[in-house]
Amino acid sequence: MRTAKLRASLLSLPLLCTPAGAMELSSLEWPPYSGAELPEQGSLSHLLHQALATQNEPLLIHFQPWSRAIRSATTEPEIVGYFPRYFANDNLCLYSDSIGTSRVGLAVRSDISVRWDKLEDLAQYRIGVVRGYRNAPEFDALVADGTLKVKEAASDELNLLKLVYGRLDAAVIDEQVMHYWMADDPQLRQSADKLAFAPQLLAEPTMHVCFTPGEAGEQARLQLNRGLQQVAQSQASGNGNVGR
Known part of the structure; x- marks a missing residue:
C-alpha cells in the first residue's frame, strides 16, 4: 500500500x-x-x-x-x-515494430488435467482472466458470446493464488509473468508444486x-x-x- x-x-x-x-x-x-x-x-x-x-x-x-x-x-x-x-488488425493504434513476443497460455493446477482440442472444450473449466486484458482473439470472442464463462480478477498474481486455493481450474497468463510471480510471491513460491504452465498455448502474439x-x-x-x-x-x- x-x-x-x-x-x-x-x-x-x-x-x-x-x-x-x-x-x-x-x-x-x-x-x-x-x-x-x-x-x-x-x-x-x-x-x-x-x-x-x-x-x-x-x-x-x-x-x-x-x-x-x-x-x-x-x-x-x-x-x-x-x-x-498485442498486435491486432485495427485502426486504434499506430503500432510500433515488435518489442517482444508473449506466450499466452493457461496456468493450471497440477492435480487437474485440463485438456482441449478446440477452445470450446474449455467451457467445462473455471477459468480466470485479468480484468481489462486482451488474451487470445478466438478465446476473447468465445467469452464475448457467452460460450466460455470466465472469472475476472484484478491481477495475474491473484489468479495464481486462486488456483492454489482451488477456486479456479486454470488462469490465462503469459508464461514469463507466471514464472515471475511463482518466484517472487512467498505463498506462490511455497506452492510451486501445485501449479504448472500448460504446454498447449492459446496464442503467441x-x-x-x-x-x-x-x-x-x-x-x-x-x-x-x-x-x-x-x-x-x-x-x-x-x-x-x-x-x-
Whole structure:
C-alpha cells in the first residue's frame, strides 16, 4: 500500500520533473515486462529506453492501472502512446515494430488435467482472466458470446493464488509473468508444486507500443522504430552496449 501511494504521488508531480523533450508513454505494472520498481523498469521498458537513447531521446514512462494507462494515451496530450499491446488488425493504434513476443497460455493446477482440442472444450473449466486484458482473439470472442464463462480478477498474481486455493481450474497468463510471480510471491513460491504452465498455448502474439493516431504519434512511432532497428543491428553485431 505504501508503495502504491508513493508511486501515485510521484506520478502527480508537476511536469517540471519531466526531462526536456522526453517522449512520454504510459504502461502498467506487469512484471517482468514493465514496472516502476523493477530493475530498469522491466525488460520491455529497458528495451524502449535503449532504443530511444540511440536517437538521443529521453523516455518518461507513467506506470498506471491498465485502463488508465490506455485512457491517458488519448486524453493527455503529452502522452503519445502506451505499451505493451498485442498486435491486432485495427485502426486504434499506430503500432510500433515488435518489442517482444508473449506466450499466452493457461496456468493450471497440477492435480487437474485440463485438456482441449478446440477452445470450446474449455467451457467445462473455471477459468480466470485479468480484468481489462486482451488474451487470445478466438478465446476473447468465445467469452464475448457467452460460450466460455470466465472469472475476472484484478491481477495475474491473484489468479495464481486462486488456483492454489482451488477456486479456479486454470488462469490465462503469459508464461514469463507466471514464472515471475511463482518466484517472487512467498505463498506462490511455497506452492510451486501445485501449479504448472500448460504446454498447449492459446496464442503467441507480438507486443508493441500503441501510439495514438495523429501526427505526433506517427513521428514518435518512426523515431522509436529507428531506435529499435539500431538496437537489433547492434545486438546482431555483438555490441550489447548500445543505448546505455
